[in-house]
Amino acid sequence: MKENELDIQVRNLMQGAQESVSPSVWEGVQAGLARKRRAAAFWRWTGAVAAAAAMLAGVVLLRPVAQQEHSNPIILAESFAEGIPQAPLVQEVAFPAEESVVVTSIPARRTVRLAQAVPAPAVQEVEEMPQRPVAEEAVEANVPDAVSEPAPAKNADMPAVQEADDQALLNRLAYEQEKTVAKRPWSVAVSGNLQDKRRGAVSSRASRQYAAPALSAPEGIYNESPELSFSLPFSAGIGINWQFLPRWAVGTGVRYTNLSRMFVGDYKGDGFVYSQTDIDNHQHWLGIPLNLYYQFVNRGRWRVHTFASGTMEFLVDNDYLVHGPQKDIHYHRKGSRPQFSAGLGLGVEFKLTPWLGLYLDPAFRYYFRPDLQPRSLRTIQPLRFDIEAGLRFNLGK
Amino acid sequence: MKRFLGKLHLITWTRDDSSPAGPSLPEQLAAACREGDSKAQKRLFDLLSPRMMAVCLRYMGNREDAEDVLQEGFITLFTKIDSYQGAGSFEGWARRIFVNTALMHLRRTDALGLSDDIDQAGNLFTQEPTPVQKMGYSDLMRMISSLPADARTVFNMYVVEGYSHKEIAKELGCTEATSRSKLQRARLRLQEMMKGQA
Numbered sequence: 001m002k003e004n005e006l007d008i009q010v011r012n013l014m015q016g017a018q019e020s021v022s023p024s025v026w027e028g029v030q031a032g033l034a035r036k037r038r039a040a041a042f043w044r045w046t047g048a049v050a051a052a053a054a055m056l057a058g059v060v061l062l063r064p065v066a067q068q069e070h071s072n073p074i075i076l077a078e079s080f081a082e083g084i085p086q087a088p089l090v091q092e093v094a095f096p097a098e099e100s101v102v103v104t105s106i107p108a109r110r111t112v113r114l115a116q117a118v119p120a121p122a123v124q125e126v127e128e129m130p131q132r133p134v135a136e137e138a139v140e141a142n143v144p145d146a147v148s149e150p151a152p153a154k155n156a157d158m159p160a161v162q163e164a165d166d167q168a169l170l171n172r173l174a175y176e177q178e179k180t181v182a183k184r185p186w187s188v189a190v191s192g193n194l195q196d197k198r199r200g201a202v203s204s205r206a207s208r209q210y211a212a213p214a215l216s217a218p219e220g221i222y223n224e225s226p227e228l229s230f231s232l233p234f235s236a237g238i239g240i241n242w243q244f245l246p247r248w249a250v251g252t253g254v255r256y257t258n259l260s261r262m263f264v265g266d267y268k269g270d271g272f273v274y275s276q277t278d279i280d281n282h283q284h285w286l287g288i289p290l291n292l293y294y295q296f297v298n299r300g301r302w303r304v305h306t307f308a309s310g311t312m313e314f315l316v317d318n319d320y321l322v323h324g325p326q327k328d329i330h331y332h333r334k335g336s337r338p339q340f341s342a343g344l345g346l347g348v349e350f351k352l353t354p355w356l357g358l359y360l361d362p363a364f365r366y367y368f369r370p371d372l373q374p375r376s377l378r379t380i381q382p383l384r385f386d387i388e389a390g391l392r393f394n395l396g397k
Numbered sequence: 398m399k400r401f402l403g404k405l406h407l408i409t410w411t412r413d414d415s416s417p418a419g420p421s422l423p424e425q426l427a428a429a430c431r432e433g434d435s436k437a438q439k440r441l442f443d444l445l446s447p448r449m450m451a452v453c454l455r456y457m458g459n460r461e462d463a464e465d466v467l468q469e470g471f472i473t474l475f476t477k478i479d480s481y482q483g484a485g486s487f488e489g490w491a492r493r494i495f496v497n498t499a500l501m502h503l504r505r506t507d508a509l510g511l512s513d514d515i516d517q518a519g520n521l522f523t524q525e526p527t528p529v530q531k532m533g534y535s536d537l538m539r540m541i542s543s544l545p546a547d548a549r550t551v552f553n554m555y556v557v558e559g560y561s562h563k564e565i566a567k568e569l570g571c572t573e574a575t576s577r578s579k580l581q582r583a584r585l586r587l588q589e590m591m592k593g594q595a
Contacts, residue, residue: 006584007556010541013534014557018447019454025468026442032472033438226480266567275567276497325504325570 185243189253189359191390193235195377213268221279221320221331222266230377231260233384239289241392249293257285257313259376267322269329280321283376285339287313293347303349307361313339318374336374341367349392361388424487430478438475445488446471449495451538455553456499458542470498496558500550500568509547509569532591540590544583551576552583 213222239253260282267274289311297304318333345363352358365386370379378384423444429437449470453463474494481490503509541549550569554560555576560568562576569576 006588009532010537010556010587013532013537014451014455016448017451017534017538019450019463021446021450021467022464025446025464025471026439028468029438029442029471029475030435032468033475036472036476226482272570273563273567274570275564276493325500325509325568 186395187241187243187392188395189239189241189251189390189392191237191239191359191361191388193233193237193255193257193386193388195233195235195365195387196385213266213273217268219268219270219331220333221322222268223276224279224375225264225276229262231258233377234258235388237287237289239291241291241293247295247298249295251289251291251293253289255287255289255311255313257287259283259285259378261376267320267324267329267331269322269331274322274324274329277325278323280323281374282317282319282321283315283374284317284319285313286316287311287339301351303351303357304347305349306346307344307363309343309345309363309365311341311343311365313341315339315374333374337372339367339370339373339378341365343386345386347388355394357392357394359388359390359392362386363388421487423491424483427478427481427487430475442471445491448488449491452492452495453499454538455541455557456496456503456550458544458546458549462502466495466499466502469502470495473498492558496554503546503550509550532594536594540587543590544586548579548583548586551579552587555580 213220235255235257237253237255239251239255241249241251243249260280262278262280264276265279267277267279289309291307291309293305293307295303295305315336318336320331320333322329322331343363343365345361347359347361347363349357349359363386365384367378367382367384370376370382373379423441426437426441426444430441446467450463450467453466453470454460457463457466474491477494481487500509541552544552547569551565554565554568555562562573562580565571565576566573
């Protein structure tokens with residue numbers, strides 16, 4: 001018999017052939033899929049719980065300090081304005097007794113302005129003032145039951161100077177605030193980023209309708225199929241910010257980003273070709289961001305700001321791990337042109353201490369001309385949602 | 398939301414102009430499987446498993462290993478079903494998964510070794526030789542299963558799946574000459590067995 005006759009006969013018999021399957025196979029498939037679903041859900045929940053625990057620990061560890069320790073006259077003044085019974089103002093303010101008396105009589109409208117003018121750091125500055133034993137002794141002797149009660153008797157003879165004292169206090173507090181801002185204009189931040197893993201449409205590709213690379217072709221990756229999976233994009237970085245105005249700051253730094261994916265493709269190496277094999281691609285990027293911040297809420301320990309950012313990134317290493325039938329091979333591609341991106345976001349910062357803050361900056365970021373870069377989530381979906389979280393250290397003189 | 402998007406995808410996909418005759422039943426079931434529909438998965442399993450079992454049996458040579466590969470192949474198929482984008486037939490895409498799964502299994506057990514000892518194939522037939530034309534599927538399957546794993550794999554990939562020697566060499570990490578040699582020896586052995594049976 002001729003060879004091709006044998007081949008034809010065998011092919012005719014084998015193609016379309018069917019065999020019986022025991023029911024245990026389907027049970028095994030269901031069990032396997034359930035295992036994979038559980039594993040995926042486990043890691044999703046673990047990540048979510050870890051992130052929530054980290055954020056919660058940051059807040060709980062630095063729980064709000066009691067008012068007696070803060071000695072923040074603004075908060076107490078607000079409470080007074082609302083008629084909430086409080087400990088006597090005079091007892092808790094480090095200002096001289098006369099000034100504390102003035103605070104108790106400030107009308108509600110002025111109270112609000114005071115709250116804006118005296119953030120916690122300024123209050124900290126106030127705490128550094130020398131103690132006034134005289135005022136404290138007066139407090140011990142005259143403790144009103146309610147905040148609304150008049151000030152100590154000796155100050156009741158000075159109603160005419162209250163407004164002037166008001167203004168003096170306002171000026172002083174505003175000055176203290178400005179001093180605080182100017183004293184710590186620089187800050188250094190360390191942070192990590194996560195981006196969404198949501199994909200857009202993936203281009204289709206015929207699994208076998210392609211030409212395998214010729215043996216004479218240069219070394220490289222060919223015939224990439226649509227990705228089997230993407231890893232969660234991750235960044236980490238360090239930056240420095242400069243607050244040049246009370247509400248404005250600029251910042252820059254260095255940021256590392258890792259993009260990973262797995263796909264099926266051909267690899268042509270030294271004298272051999274691996275066809276349709278699993279390939280892991282890890283891209284390592286270094287970027288230089290330039291950010292502009294505008295702070296529009298500054299109350300107590302909380303800051304809210306909006307920001308715009310531009311980043312230029314360089315691909316420092318593009319590594320392909322080719323899983324060959326007998327061994328794994330590392331293949332590196334040269335870097336490409338820089339990747340530019342721009343972002344807009346709204347962030348919040350919680351001041352753990354006057355010099356240390358915990359911040360969260362979610363933003364939308366758009367990557368320009370990602371088609372000029374090696375394939376990644378960015379090339380499939382240039383508009384991405386990014387969450388940056390970190391610690392900001394305010395540097396003083 | 399995922400179910401809505403899945404159904405939307407199914408609706409839009411079934412209007413795909415690249416498939417004038419419309420998507421086949423496996424392809425439609427695949428779209429539902431992307432949503433994680435367990436009934437669609439079971440139906441797709443029922444449709445594909447007999448043919449894929451035959452594929453696995455041809456490569457593995459025994460039913461036990463073939464069922465292991467079949468199970469692993471279906472888990473891979475359902476897990477990576479998102480990567481099927483409609484280019485080419487779904488069954489062809491699925492067959493590729495099972496062939497790759499079988500090859501991985503053979504590599505894992507080091508069955509694709511350097512054995513050239515094709516004579517180790519047992520002679521199961523002591524009857525009068527019968528012409529190939531009279532040979533049935535089950536007899537032929539028995540003969541193919543009796544070949545050594547490396548020769549059987551090359552024979553299956555070349556004769557049944559349609560791989561070229563170059564592609565076989567890439568896949569198995571050998572040279573084209575080795576692929577041709579193993580194929581030739583597999584053919585000779587099969588012809589001997591057929592003559593022996595005839």
